[in-house]
Amino acid sequence: MEYLITNVTLLTGTIITSITNSANGTASPEKRVKRAQRIVREISITVYVMAFLLGTTGNGLVIFFTTFRMKKTVSVVWFLNLAIADFIFTFLLIFRIVHLAMDYHWPFGRFMCNLDVGIFYINLFSSLFLITIISIDRLIAIKFPVWCQNHRTPRLASIVTLVVWVLAFILSLPYAMFMDTTKVENVVYCLSNYSNDKDVAMSRNSGVTITRFIVGFVLPLTVIVLCYTVILSHIRKNYMTKSSKPLKMIAAIIILFFVCWFPYHVFSLLRLSIKYRGKGRFGNVVRTGMHYCKILAIMHSCVNPILYVFMGRDFKEKFRSSIQSVFEKAFSEETVQTSFKRSSQLMSLNSCKLKPYLQNNM
Template identity: 55%
Template sequence: MNYSTYNVTLQEETTIPWTSVDTSTDYYYEDEGLSHVSDILSQFSMVIYSFAFVLGTVGNGLVIFFTGFMMKRTVNVVWFLNLAIADFIFTFFLPLSISYVALNFHWPFGNFMCKLNSTIAFVNLYASVFLLTVISIDRFISVMFPVWCQNHRTPRLASFVAIGVWILACIFSLPYFIFRDTDAYNDAVVCFNNFHEDKNIAFSRHKITVVVRFIASFLIPFSVIIFCYSVILLRIKRNHMTTSSKPFKIILAVIISFFVCWVPYHIFSFMELFVGHDNFRFDYIVFVGTPLTSSLAFINSCINPILYVFMGRDFKQKFQSSIRSIFERAFSEDSVQADLRSKTKSTSDSQLV
């Protein structure tokens, strides 16, 4: 494989191991200043990876333990349990990425682990966003059809839906397992996206993966989520509901944090497609921004347990209660549905009189 096909540029070397780097250009940097920036970005990335690994495995591990073994199984618990599993698996594999950066982008773990490490990252992305979309639809149905939910909205059904989400996430992540590859370069083994030997085909496949990822993991889910919560808020306002639902607020916080952490990554994924067109300033922005936005995406996998704790109870009460009670309060069934059932029952009783 020649250099033009593999194209390990300085910019690509500092990109996190699982990002879709541009393999279609021959442009690269020969600036000592950029080499210094590369070292700083590598050190910064290792700090973020290590922070995400420690906080993510411990925090999500606790969520899995309490939701999976200590709490009554409800629909909300099923959703948050699967979110925690997705984040835990991703952060559990972070030491591989930390080692890759620490070894100056030498991959000693073999071709299969190169593929698996990248695939797990995107399974986490798709599973998380699909679960957040399903949660939004679940809230929408609970508000609009409370009587139906009372009879059919069960943890068993939620578990089947969650299984479907995982299958769908694996399907969308399959291309990253197929295209991820290893090869020797400058006395090192690198883990990269080998889209094709032909530069034009490689660029086309790279562009397709970026566009599909943006549509499937951002555009469509974000549109569905906005629609669902807009209808929910309008319904609550129209029915003059004054309930303060902790689970409702937590779900909104989780959704907002997810999109804040992932939107910059999607933006720079598109920008990365245009690297290498003799625009040094643009390439430098992508060179610096890609590791930073990727690190921000990493942080999302460890922020959810923090949201559960700090929004589960008032700050003063939080330190006076057990961890189990915090999670139980955070994942309790939403009272919005109960209010709607009450209103529906009152309306039905009045019609019978």
Template identity: 50%
Template sequence: MTENSSYTLISGTSTANTSDYHYYYYYVDEFEENKQNPTITKSLHIMSMVFYSVAFLLGVMGNGLVIWITLFKMKMTVNTVWFLNLAIADFIFTFFLPLNIVYTALDFHWPFGTSLCKLNSFVAFLNMFASVFILMVISIDRCISVVFPVWSHNHRNTRLASIIVVVLWFCALVMSIPYAVFRDTRTNLKNKNIINCLYNFSLSNTSTDIIETRFRIMIIVRFVLGFLIPFVVIVACYIIITLKLLKNQLINSSRPFKIFIAVIISFFLCWLPYHIFSFLELASISAAPHLKQVVNYGSPLTSSLAFLNSCVNPILYVFIGKDFKKKLRTSILAVFENAFSEEHTQTTLQGKSHTSSTDCHAV
């Protein structure tokens, strides 16, 4: 981008109607354009706060309940290791959501300091990467259990699952570090009384080309490693699983199978719009004003949808099953133990009959 462009890119400032996930590039002409639509802008702010509040309440309570039950009320199995860590990632993220609520309520004034600004962004993307990595491993685990039942029966254990989870968390942590490094607080250029928590890709007065390159790299890497590759792996695994179960006429033999599918579908439905708008945002740097306006209005909505994913999983654990009314009448512990039960498809393929090792106890 050159200085002769129809709008000017200034690193380190933000539009008034962007969400925390949005990359805070400030376009001079956009600022004036947004002021002409204060009603729409305010409505987006209110809707975002509602989404954040719902995600916080349901996410903290729901994921906290999953963590408590899997740690203290259930026998630790491979499935509970997966879902315990998925719940931990979502719980940490939703626990920080009040910061976003306050930030939005204060018209994007950040009163919490630079350290919390960096930490808040770091936690948000740590949750995203950890969640998608765990979902990918769940799919691989289920695929191996179906295709190689004997090997899985002999080698699949909680120790191996725990080691894999540690590696996944480390990878997610490494992938999230740039979101803390480039996060910063700056005084708003239009209002000196407002401090914005934003992405500053300049670091030390870097040229505009390098700033844009860093911006592009982060979006592309996030999409490829945090969405595309896991999506391809997950789809491939479940195609293999489905074909194997259909071949053996066992498509309804594994109850947890439905839980896994529902959790994965909810993740991609919540995150796909966010990634789409990330690329639209990238394209809007040198696009017509109407595309930038679409990004401005759509980014808060897609970000809010991504937030809600962190409170969906506990709901799925409870309400996915053959008999909805029966599940409502069971105890909370019985519901979760049923959802996480180790009913392996490979044992059925071998013609063996196993009873569940996690019998339910009424709360």
């Protein structure tokens, strides 16, 4: 039976060459394309092994200390859930490492093919949504410190994170559902299969890509930029210098997130411009670039714990402190406490100023 597979999308990115089977046989790729594919594969294996080791160790430490050794605060709830998302994702990288080492052969079956891609996008959406929530939380903590003291609780934060996980799971379902395994010349590929009809497949691919770009990038970026614009304006206006330290860590995490994920979204949109079956030099550049962008995105899951340590306190002090104290410093509630203390001081000062006036008019 005649069949056609074009632009096979592998788990680790889009394969450089198009696998096209028809009644006329299979076209063999050029030598330079094979060489480029081998280089990309070797780089990917190296990066994935590093991400696996750093991600499971670093995020495992964050999970251990935030769960068993630290007081449960709102900030701890946020960062614990970030670490859980990253730990699960980096742990499952072992399947991708084996997959690449076997020259893109997928020996784990269809279920793991669906699961691995589903976890990838759950990590994408949950991390982005949590960082957006953290930005909103910082804004509320600074603008409404009294309300935060009464209503900003770990229980409320846990409910919010539960909603984030559910939403991330729902948004990741289309990617997992459209994954499938296909055997080509005794090699099993894990690829996206939107439909057997080319027009339907292109339409669905465009839909999920554009939705991911808007929901997973444009809207969160807009919210984050607005939140931190207001926060920085409030800090400068009220000379809240003590509140800048925790904000630096949050800002660094956000910047790092978008540096890692923005290229991925850009090349996802470029891939649509080659009309799903793009050939030629531009198509090869986009597919190769998409592969490297996915490598960059994967590395993001193992760098947050490193960032916590180096942003938690001064570099020299880190080597004199225990790991637990570093995390405690990094996840401190300094912003809320400082804002509340400042509000209390202002209220106390106003009361002192009113006393002589009241005494003279009684």
